[in-house]
Amino acid sequence: MKIAFFSTHSYDIESMERIAKEDGVTPAHEITFLVPRLDHTSARLAEGCEGVCIFVNDIADEESLRALHAGGTRAVFLRCAGFDMIDLKVAKELGLAVIRVPAYSPYAVAEHAAALMMTLNRKIHRSYNRTREQNFRLAGLLGFDVNGKTIGVVGTGKIGALFARIAAGFGAKVLAYDVVQSPEALSYGVEYVSQDEIWARADIISLHAPLFPSTKHIINTESIAKMKQGVTIINTSRGGLIDTKALVEGLKSGKVHGVGLDVFEGEGEYFYSDCSGGIIADETLARLFTFPNVIITGHQAFFTKEALDNIGHTTMTNIKAYAAKEPLVNEVK
Known part of the structure; x- marks a missing residue:
């Protein structure tokens, strides 16, 4: 499975690459790290990716979700607990699984x-x-x-x-x-x-x-x-x-x-x-x-080593569960 991570910074990439290897997500699955945040125009960058991973300021509105779905996306993984950035009604209509990190630190x-x-x-x-x-x-x-x-x-x-x-x-x-x-x-x-x-x-x-x-x-x-x-x-x-x-x-x-x-x-x-x-x-x-x-402060309250590690491990667990068609315990419905 290919997964595109939107809104990534150097610390995200360093943390996620390490944890993906530790948790066995890579090389079994292919992860692409993207700098732009998700919106209806950047959604095309995820074309061919079954999964996308987004953060708090990405825009997963109706237009973005329809563009992702048209490009082959079937799962949206959230690197956060909140889900107010995603239109859940449209996600459900399109059959997109939405899986979050309910608690990190x-x-x-x-x-x-x-x-x-x-x-x-x-x-x-x-x-x-x-x-x-x-x-x-x-x-x-x-x-x-x-x-x-x-x-x-x-x-x-x-x-x-x-x-x-x-x-x-x-x-x-x-x-x-x-x-x-x-x-x-x-x-x-x-x-x-x-x-x-x-x-x-x-x-x-x-x-x-x-x-x-x-x-x-x-x-x-x-x-x-x-x-x-x-x-x-x-x-x-x-x-x-x-x-x-x-x-x-x-x-x-x-x-x-x-x-x-x-x-x-x-x-x-x-x-x-x-x-x-x-x-x-x-x-x-x-x-x-x-x-x-x-x-x-610039939405940095979550920003500790422990939180980044927990976000990474839970995200990888969510990806593996989805890929294996196992129950999605962190799915937002």
Whole structure:
């Protein structure tokens, strides 16, 4: 079987080539690594490949999927847990198997969320820049004790539950919202409440929910209005959870004290690319960069050695299961 991997970088290629050999996927199957991200025009690069492997910012919409199918593709392997980038209805219509990596390293993302939280609170990014210029004054760097504060966790899957554990370790009161309560989160002393109660009570809100129509823009003008003055918002899940224009207004008014984003709605045009020589055309993203109390990282929360290894091994397991016509335990239906 031939498989085309889209949106690959040097670290992807190095990791996947090694793991493909370790797991016996190559040379039995032929893997081609492609730099472009998948869209309706680049889909032709996978012509003759029964499988394609895509990542978070690939565009597997109806047009892309029909182009892939016409070229002989019958399986789409995801190198990630989320599947909001693929039109599942069209995939089902075309008979395309969609297989994901349901968990790779929840610790990586949860720890990154905590890092954003503490960097914002203690102004580490500003302090770093000052001391590099031999400026050791403390004015403007005042933070607060996380101990005793209230942290709201929206979404308590594997990542959200681990973030709740980290938050509890700081001595914070942890509130959570999810449609299904997590026994793991409950074991850390988490209190499940409504979304509105999280908005009203939390000093810090961390988003760990998947992106569905029901969760799109859960952070919006109305929800921000219900929040405490000076709230901190962290998002390491999906950019579409936040109405970014409403977030900018919250920052301008002072209602929102700090924002840590590893994801951004519309990030596909920028993230995983070097845009330093150009201009950010997205006015909302450009505006966010002007706030000293906003930290943006380029969807790197997952990026640890352990996570790359786990993504690689699970992807190879999925490929072997599909090729052998075995049950696809990680299939998205």
